[in-house]
Amino acid sequence: MERHKPAQEIIDRIRANYIFSEMTDAELQQCLAHLDVAAYAPGEIIFRQGTQATRFYIVCEGVVQLFRTSPMGDKKVIEIVKTGNSFAEAVFFMGGNYPVHAMAVDRVKLAGIAFQDFNGCLANNIGLAFRMMGGMSRRIHGLVNEIDRLTMGTACQRLAFYLLEEARAERHGNASTIQLDAPKHVIASRIGVKPETLSRILSRLKDEGIVEESGHTLTVLDIEKLGAFSMEGYKNC
Amino acid sequence: MERHKPAQEIIDRIRANYIFSEMTDAELQQCLAHLDVAAYAPGEIIFRQGTQATRFYIVCEGVVQLFRTSPMGDKKVIEIVKTGNSFAEAVFFMGGNYPVHAMAVDRVKLAGIAFQDFNGCLANNIGLAFRMMGGMSRRIHGLVNEIDRLTMGTACQRLAFYLLEEARAERHGNASTIQLDAPKHVIASRIGVKPETLSRILSRLKDEGIVEESGHTLTVLDIEKLGAFSMEGYKNC
């Protein structure tokens, strides 16, 4: 393990993490008073399960593995932490010793933030606590959204769902018109497919008489049927 | 919109949400003093962008859409909130008016928590704030992990990565032996593929001389090469 001076690049990494993103510069400074930047070799242990927790970490480079060992010695990997993410901060909030071992998987550079500094910054600053919770809350929403996007059925279902969202604005009976605000390749990436694929799906929907298109206006002819399509993607609710 | 008495089922939903999961019963009671349970019809507006924020919500049934309208009247969907999740709680933490419209997509049942109650519970209770941050922090880790699992490259890369985790325990030089603790179909589901697929990948690795298998013992012959495989799944760092 070698120690380093905190470079600007390190500070940027820290700022980018959700824990610090809502802090003022002054608050950040206070938290980093005893900042510890160090590099670890592959396989090197960062901290051991059961030892007293004094810092949490942000991974500036490399990959870290968190794992537990049972009394019988078998090992269970709990989490893999990659560049940009933090670990052991929950230990700060909840108290107690480190509940896992942390080990460098490859060559790793870590920023270690002292609990003491962090606590000094946060303990009498309920305003900051609220801001941080706001930030975390948004982060959670963003992540949940992303998971939805990744797991929601086929490309066709995702498109159907997307169109229904848009269609809801102005519908008349079982039909609705949609103004396509963005170029198609943007819409494609929004639903997570390649433009070619979007094009194909759309022409399939046209063939089936579910939508019609002229210029930048898209007409949904049968909202019912479109809904049936998309809802198959929501079986897991 | 129709109002309801909070049933036990509603309370359970609320408890299950990350915002309330770390609270004691007493704290929860305090937050729910002015709990408002209501059902909305499809298309009904729950609150409007720019209006004063007084409550945040947990979706007990159905799907809610959050969207913004620009001055020119075009609509942009920000988020889809499904059963069990909350919305507008970030507004509480960060302050300000509702930054979006909220609309029921289908028939929706909501639990509305008054900012006033929530603030009363949290403002002078830094201990609770810390517990909540701990809970959120864990939630974030869980979600990040899940996204990793969903996006980490091909089945082959995932297997390679899984084996490397196991192999690290006892390695000698560039080789290592692994005791297969679980039947293969369990391992398969752990890395998110069908047993057949696992079998095929494994025999490919055997063909390439990277691993060897006898009984329930798996020998990795070339950790280097296996690592090269798996790291391709980490290009997006």
Add this chain to the structure above:
DNA sequence: GCACATCATTGACTTGGATCAATGACGGGC
């Protein structure tokens, strides 16, 4: 030992979507 159930392997086939490549339709600057 035999019978039965679980586990594992292997092959043939299907499918959703990405990729590559060619061509057509606008639209805007000058």
Add this chain to the structure above:
DNA sequence: GCCCGTCATTGATCCAAGTCAATGATGTGC
């Protein structure tokens, strides 16, 4: 007007995995 760049469509092909189905290995109990 013409030319060029972005956008869109379409076809051909490829690929990773899932599915279905058949067959081989392992037990484990009795």
